[in-house]
Amino acid sequence: MSHIPHSTGPYTVVGLGEALFDCFGERAVLGGAPVNLAVHANQLLRHKNCHGVIASAIGDDPLGERLKKELASRRMTTEHLAVLADLPTGTVQVTVDAAGHPEYEITENVAWDRIEFTDSLSELAGKCSAVCFGTLAQRSPTSRKSIQQFLDTAKHALRVCDTNLRQQFYSAEVIESSLQAANVLKLNEEELTVIGELLQLESRNLSVDEQVAGIRERFDLSVVALTRGEAGTVLYSADERVEGKVPKYPRQPQADSVGAGDSCCAALIVGLLLEKPLAEIVALANRVGAFVASVQGATPELPVEILDRV
Numbered sequence: 001m002s003h004i005p006h007s008t009g010p011y012t013v014v015g016l017g018e019a020l021f022d023c024f025g026e027r028a029v030l031g032g033a034p035v036n037l038a039v040h041a042n043q044l045l046r047h048k049n050c051h052g053v054i055a056s057a058i059g060d061d062p063l064g065e066r067l068k069k070e071l072a073s074r075r076m077t078t079e080h081l082a083v084l085a086d087l088p089t090g091t092v093q094v095t096v097d098a099a100g101h102p103e104y105e106i107t108e109n110v111a112w113d114r115i116e117f118t119d120s121l122s123e124l125a126g127k128c129s130a131v132c133f134g135t136l137a138q139r140s141p142t143s144r145k146s147i148q149q150f151l152d153t154a155k156h157a158l159r160v161c162d163t164n165l166r167q168q169f170y171s172a173e174v175i176e177s178s179l180q181a182a183n184v185l186k187l188n189e190e191e192l193t194v195i196g197e198l199l200q201l202e203s204r205n206l207s208v209d210e211q212v213a214g215i216r217e218r219f220d221l222s223v224v225a226l227t228r229g230e231a232g233t234v235l236y237s238a239d240e241r242v243e244g245k246v247p248k249y250p251r252q253p254q255a256d257s258v259g260a261g262d263s264c265c266a267a268l269i270v271g272l273l274l275e276k277p278l279a280e281i282v283a284l285a286n287r288v289g290a291f292v293a294s295v296q297g298a299t300p301e302l303p304v305e306i307l308d309r310v
């Protein structure tokens with residue numbers, strides 16, 4: 001595939017952006033798309049000399065302490081989590097409908113709104129194999145600038161934009177610059193429509209496949225992943241369109257689909273780094289996403305049955 005950098009490992013997969021807790025009423029669980037992504041990449045590549053790393057900022061508070069402990073308990077480094085004295089650790093109120101679909105209310109002015117592009121982040125950008133970022137953490141000018149500097153420095157790496165459009169925290173400008181900086185894109189069908197409208201792409205009478213092809217060509221993307229909940233993921237490259245069967249996992253009580261998209265994106269990154277064929281990558285992405293959607297929370301331990309497929 002054009003533009004997908006060849007690498008033999010070791011692999012460092014960076015989740016860049018928001019680190020937070022998803023709050024279901026009083027119950028707070030580890031979250032933030034970049035955290036979920038890094039945790040899943042770390043699990044999936046556990047035998048391949050790989051590290052999932054989160055680059056973000058937290059507050060000097062009990063939630064920040066807990067976030068560090070949770071990452072450490074998964075044997076992940078916390079060295080790229082800046083601790084800020086004057087802003088709290090991020091939180092999101094999540095409400096889940098009867099089908100397990102989440103709605104998010106994201107707290108403003110929190111630590112991840114002030115991610116600085118430090119020397120240590122610059123060094124990480126220079127050596128990482130892949131970085132995944134979205135639009136949410138770019139809602140503040142400071143974090144937006146740092147994310148863009150990171151991407152400029154990580155020109156050799158797989159640069160994956162997981163769109164994650166949330167509330168009012170995105171704009172045509174941020175979407176445009178993010179897609180320009182990326183070589184891989186992940187989005188869902190709703191986001192496809194919004195992006196088409198905001199970037200004024202021609203979509204009248206176009207099929208979903210044609211709309212995706214339009215975005216892929218305009219931004220010279222190697223791969224686009226379209227996620228479709230239980231209908232599964234479709235991967236598009238210049239010469240392939242690949243989808244697969246979506247496995248069924250028994251839905252646990254209190255299951256929610258929070259994190260399904262991030263875990264699916266982690267599988268995509270892992271598959272691309274290991275240079276697997278797209279058909280194998282989509283099968284893994286569907287399996288991981290379906291499993292995460294069948295349980296509560298975004299970062300469950302993945303079963304060995306899945307890990308052994310990597």
Ligand SMILES: Nc1ncnc2c1ncn2[C@@H]1O[C@H](COP(=O)(O)OP(=O)(O)O)[C@@H](O)[C@H]1O
Nearest residue numbers: 188227228229230232233260261286289290293
């Ligand atoms: N209910 C489900 N049953 C089976 N697979 C699912 C389900 N929800 C999600 N998945 C899998 O996870 C992927 C990502 O989920 P989705 O909710 O579409 O993510 P997002 O909207 O965050 O991108 C889907 O494309 C699919 O492969």
Ligand SMILES: O=C(O)C(=O)C[C@H](O)[C@H](O)COP(=O)(O)O
Nearest residue numbers: 031032033104258259260261262
């Ligand atoms: O960071 C954000 O954007 C959040 O709102 C916090 C959530 O933990 C993730 O967004 C879940 O992401 P999905 O995998 O798309 O369900």
